[in-house]
Amino acid sequence: SYPTATTYRYEGVLWDEDNLFAVSDGLDTLTITVHWDAFHGGTLTEDTLIAASSYPYAITSNIIVPADITLTIEPGVTLHFKENRYLRVNGGGRLLAEGTAAHPILFTRQGSGYWGGILLDQTQEDNRIAHAVIEYTREAISNPRSHGVSAYGARVTISDSIIRHTDFSNAVQTYPWMGLDPTIYLLRNEIYDIQRDAVHVTGGYAYIQGNHIYDVRHGTYEFEGIEVSHMDVTTPAVLLDNHIHDVSDDCLDLNHSSAIIERNELHHCGDKGISIGDPSSTTLVNNLVYSCLGKSEDPHSGACIAVKDGAVSHIMNNTVADCRRGVYVYEGHEGEGGGSATIVNSILWGHSIAALELDALSTVAVTYSDIEGGWAGEGNIDLDPLFRGPQSGIYRLLEESPCVDTGTAVDAPDVDIRGVYRPHGEGYERGAHEFFEFFSCYLPLAMKSSRP
DSSP: OOSOOOOOOOOOOOOSSEEEEEEEOSSOEEEEEEEOOSOOOEEOSSOEEEOOOSSOEEEOSOEEEOTTOEEEEOTTOEEEEOTTOOEEEOTTOEEEEEOOSSSOEEEEESTTSOBOOEEEESOOSOEEEESEEEESBOOOOTTTTOOSEEEESOEEEEESOEEEOOSSSOSEEEEOBTTBOOEEEEESOEEEEESSOSEEEESSEEEEESOEEEEEOBTTBOOOSEEEEOOOTTSOEEEESOEEEEESSOSEEEESOEEEEESOEEEEESSOSEEEESSOEEEEESOEEEEEOOOTTOTTOOEEEEEETTOEEEEESOEEESSSEEEEEEOOSTTSOOOEEEEESOEEEOOSSEEEEEOTTOEEEEESOEETTOOOSTTOBOSOOOEEEGGGTEEEEOTTOTTTTOSOOTTOOSBOTTSOBSOSSSSOOSSSOOOOOOOOOOOOOOOOOOOO
16 A cells, blocks of 8 residues: 555765755655765864764865864775865864875865865964875965965975875975975875876975885976975985886976985986986985986986086985986086086996086086096096896896995995995995895704604
8 A cells, every 4th residue: 555664775975965866656756855964074163073984075165274273084084075175274273184004094086077185374283194095186276376285384294195196286285385484294105197296395394205206297298206495404305215206307306405315216207317406405325316318309408416506416325327427517507607516435327428427617526436437536446337137227236246345434324225234244335235135044943742
């Protein structure tokens, strides 16, 4: 008989605040409105927790975190942002988005459009993003601009996260703003498929360690893996243990900056591996740079390391190989002056134009290094370094290499690019790798029965 006792259950994701449904039993039809009561964005008025849920949150309004408010996002939360919506933390506000390896936080889009990313505007609080995936972002606002994650006069730590699939915007951007300097700690992240600079940090302080950055390009446009600019000599940027490759322009570009650059692997860069200029002061230790492709129309392109336009660089225990030039010291812009480099315990080998080149405005001092073609200086040699497998990107040394145990101990680093202690043998190696072999030792094992 009518009405029946049949009950229907509907499960799905509601993408709008008010959702219309037509319910029919075959005879009559009733239209109902289902109104959600879950979080969907807006300006927060109190400390807010976005709790873990088996369903995603549909963000249809911008999330605004004002002063004295903290937004906490639990592990496992998924946020689907409507096109051009964004998350903005204003001065005095705080963001704590800390997932776990097993339950990351996902910031993504609704449908096929792009959302506006995470903007930290003048907040000097301890903002943290960890074990998160941030994807499909683009610039949605300007002044200040939004990117994947932007910190304008703000402080943020981003760790153990993935940032990917940007639409003509940077993955990570920092910039001084309204008299406030930014501070960023960028630790152990994977950043790829970026259609602008992967990381662009300006002013303030930047500590960038253990990141894997690759696939940075956008058609005919050329962008950097990491660009560092206007870092003061009293607070130099620190770049450690990063792996950067397949970038359309420079893998690492420094302008008007002081920086400590150690234990990085940079390769398949569209222009230079490390470009230092306008003027900058840098220390390069234990870096491996190879296969910088260069551009045929640019005579300065394709150097593993370029020191130019008034820049000064101390290059210690670096291996630079298989580029157009190894180290190139020159004036790139008229009136800026040449560069100055000191090269110690390094290997410059396998370059198509020159291992080491400088112009009349530049200076270079080289000691205890292996320079293809030779170079005057104490302890320098011109001998095949005997890399293990350069065709496969393996630039460790064979035991019979002339670079083993022949470097200088003066100011040599305590470890190599992989953390192997130096010296491991009778002396210090030249290049980024200390010679070290692992041995397997098999010992006979006598078994004794415990039975009587």
